[in-house]
Amino acid sequence: MTKSEWLRESREHLGLSQTDLRNLLNTALNRSYDKSRISRWENSKENIPAEVIKQIESLMATRKKRAKVIALANQKGGVGKTTSSLNIAAALRRVGRRVLLIDLDPQASASDWLLGPKGLDYFREGRSIYHNLLNDRPIEECIIRTEEEENLQLAGFDLISSHINLAEADSRREPGFEHALAENLDRVANG
Ligand SMILES: Nc1ncnc2c1ncn2[C@@H]1O[C@H](COP(=O)(O)OP(=O)(O)OP(=O)(O)O)[C@@H](O)[C@H]1O
Ligand SMILES: [Mg+2]
Missing domain, CATH: 3.40.50.300 (P-loop containing nucleotide triphosphate hydrolases)
Incomplete structure (x- = not known):
């Protein structure tokens, strides 16, 4: 599998659209990638930066783990x-x-x-x-x-x-x- 195919498959496996992935990378890596950049990576028109590969590998690793349950409870009303x-x-x-x-x-x-x-x-x-x-x-x-x-x-x-x-x-x-x-x-x- 090429890196481009890997990127597309991983993104789909994570249930993310190209826009979702762009938002996620920009938040996590403090970048300003646009959606067409994701397309170019997925169509082998541009090399995928190492930090992007690392970020997606780490998401795929956590994806395999059991879901975490977070409960928010407080008897007091109106506390957020x-x-x-x-x-x-x-x-x-x-x-x-x-x-x-x-x-x-x-x-x-x-x-x-x-x-x-x-x-x-x-x-x-x-x-x-x-x-x-x-x-x-x-x-x-x-x-x-x-x-x-x-x-x-x-x-x-x-x-x-x-x-x-x-x-x-x-x-x-x-x-x-x-x-x-x-x-x-x-x-x-x-x-
Ligand atoms: N971090 C915050 N800073 C300022 N205001 C907040 C913050 N978090 C919540 N509020 C405001 O406080 C009020 C109560 O918040 P919220 O409804 O989330 O509390 P709650 O604990 O769910 O209340 P309830 O016990 O009625 O379910 C809302 O008006 C909300 O907008
Ligand atoms: Mg409430």
């Missing part, structure tokens, strides 16, 4: 949980990580922000973290993919949305319920 979650998700995406944001707050502020009134349509379709945790819907079926939603496309990450009905989870006391999300996430953590 929602804002931080959205920004951390978008920032990780910008540096080339694949991100699944899960809204676990019955207030559903992150879902409202990202989906607006369409959040209710997804809920009616049975796609929310409520349906996964309380109705045993497989977690894969609850994920709203970035391609499906304009606002998600802009942010680049996938989402499992929330709904006020999730408040029922607080009264679920059967043993093991506290592990339900971790167990369900195992199904998608390597995907």
Whole structure:
């Protein structure tokens, strides 16, 4: 395989468009590459700089590892949980990580922000973290993919949305319920 073919294949494997890759490299390497530069690298019209090869090799190496789970929780209201979650998700995406944001707050502020009134349509379709945790819907079926939603496309990450009905989870006391999300996430953590 030539270096150009390797670059295209790696980029596609990472789920990045040429524009995504350009943004990622410019952020990570403090450069100002344009999209046509990526095209020239992929079409063997220009040599790929060593630092670019290194950056992509390191992304491919981390891609093979199991997903990391980051939870943001604080009992106090209004301390920036929602804002931080959205920004951390978008920032990780910008540096080339694949991100699944899960809204676990019955207030559903992150879902409202990202989906607006369409959040209710997804809920009616049975796609929310409520349906996964309380109705045993497989977690894969609850994920709203970035391609499906304009606002998600802009942010680049996938989402499992929330709904006020999730408040029922607080009264679920059967043993093991506290592990339900971790167990369900195992199904998608390597995907
Ligand atoms: N780093 C920050 N600097 C200044 N303002 C911020 C920052 N982070 C969040 N805010 C503002 O603080 C307010 C509360 O933030 P946010 O809604 O993210 O908190 P929260 O912990 O999710 O709240 P809740 O408990 O209601 O879910 C919002 O108006 C938000 O814009
Ligand atoms: Mg919040």
